[in-house]
Amino acid sequence: MYGWNCGKPVAAVSLGPELAASAAAASYDLQAYRFQAAPEQLRPPRVVRVGLVQNSIHAPTTAPFVEQRQAIHDRVRQIVDAAGAAGVQVLCLQEAWHMPFAFCTREKQWTEFAESAEAGPSTRLCRELARKHGMVIVNPILERDEAHGDTIWNTAVVVGNNGNVIGKHRKNHIPRVGDFNESTYYMEGNTGHPVFETAFGKIGVNICYGRHHPMNWQGFGLNGAEVVFNPSATVGELSEPMWPVEARNAAIANSYYVGAINRVGTETFPNAFTSGDGKPAHKDFGHFYGSSYFAAPDASRTPSLARNKDGLLVADLDLNLCQQIRDKWGFRMTARYDMYAEQLGRYVRHDFQPQVIKDPSL
Numbered sequence: 093m094y095g096w097n098c099g100k101p102v103a104a105v106s107l108g109p110e111l112a113a114s115a116a117a118a119s120y121d122l123q124a125y126r127f128q129a130a131p132e133q134l135r136p137p138r139v140v141r142v143g144l145v146q147n148s149i150h151a152p153t154t155a156p157f158v159e160q161r162q163a164i165h166d167r168v169r170q171i172v173d174a175a176g177a178a179g180v181q182v183l184c185l186q187e188a189w190h191m192p193f194a195f196c197t198r199e200k201q202w203t204e205f206a207e208s209a210e211a212g213p214s215t216r217l218c219r220e221l222a223r224k225h226g227m228v229i230v231n232p233i234l235e236r237d238e239a240h241g242d243t244i245w246n247t248a249v250v251v252g253n254n255g256n257v258i259g260k261h262r263k264n265h266i267p268r269v270g271d272f273n274e275s276t277y278y279m280e281g282n283t284g285h286p287v288f289e290t291a292f293g294k295i296g297v298n299i300c301y302g303r304h305h306p307m308n309w310q311g312f313g314l315n316g317a318e319v320v321f322n323p324s325a326t327v328g329e330l331s332e333p334m335w336p337v338e339a340r341n342a343a344i345a346n347s348y349y350v351g352a353i354n355r356v357g358t359e360t361f362p363n364a365f366t367s368g369d370g371k372p373a374h375k376d377f378g379h380f381y382g383s384s385y386f387a388a389p390d391a392s393r394t395p396s397l398a399r400n401k402d403g404l405l406v407a408d409l410d411l412n413l414c415q416q417i418r419d420k421w422g423f424r425m426t427a428r429y430d431m432y433a434e435q436l437g438r439y440v441r442h443d444f445q446p447q448v449i450k451d452p453s454l
């Protein structure tokens with residue numbers, strides 16, 4: 093079910109008894125794996141240790157906002173420190189990790205959690221931890237863009253291993269499904285599909301709902317990504333059957349690794365809200381089912397983190413596998429981008445007519 097990596101299942105790796113004991117004591121899931129590539133004659137292996145963090149909220153949504161944020165910061169600091177001790181070189185946190193996923197409520201007070209991408213409290217924490225551990229940290233936050241009249245974005249800030257901000261990417265696709273009323277809060281991103289060249293490889297970030305859009309995944313591939321993260325917040329009833337498929341398929345289709353991260357836990361809000369579907373008003377989104385995992389370009393994947401627990405998933409990725417799979421399958425080489433570009437050029441025109449050839453006998 094989880095595929096074959098160089099002819100074998102993806103192997104588990106031990107991070108040592110101390111880290112295992114501290115994860116058990118602090119009640120978070122800790123798992124580690126290794127993806128291999130075939131040995132080459134002209135290139136040495138290019139192995140990078142990558143981590144994914146899934147976290148629940150750690151204070152009730154009725155607590156003062158400063159306490160809510162601090163409680164999550166304290167928990168995430170604990171897990172990032174463990175990632176540092178495990179030698180993780182690139183780490184990605186989940187979507188809007190620093191706050192409850194309050195976008196179901198449509199209440200505007202939650203925008204108080206939005207912060208500067210460059211200098212807000214969550215970025216400052218990530219910069220400190222990145223410097224401390226010499227680690228690249230992908231920091232997906234709710235961004236307040238003061239320079240543009242307090243526009244709010246859903247943004248992943250990429251912090252370099254020296255604690256510097258390398259750049260940011262803003263979520264391209266905003267959901268309009270179920271209780272995901274995110275369009276009430278922030279705008280469709282305007283940063284394209286940037287790939288960040290870090291000390292440990294070229295990375296991209298496809299934020300949550302963008303995973304349903306194959307061309308969004310493709311954009312990062314065309315710009316040369318070797319690892320694409322998919323920091324998410326999604327609930328069981330809505331998307332759990334899709335979760336194991338989409339990120340794994342993206343890794344195959346684009347010949348890169350994917351690290352898919354989902355929030356965990358059930359978050360209950362003070363005021364009931366409706367879904368506009370005639371069902372009774374309710375106070376929670378449903379269960380964020382965690383289940384973060386890595387997928388590789390050769391269709392292999394790791395097992396998932398827990399459905400109901402915070403967690404740290406570590407994987408050693410040999411980045412040479414990306415080129416090896418591109419050479420084997422030739423998906424990039426055989427794609428017909430000129431033909432797709434021509435069709436898309438026609439499709440976006442107001443006078444577009446679908447190319448349908450009707451059976452004349454009908």
Ligand SMILES: NC(=O)NCCC(=O)O
Binds near residue numbers: 187266301326331
């Ligand atoms: N956060 C977010 O975009 N969620 C939408 C639901 C989904 O994509 O499963």
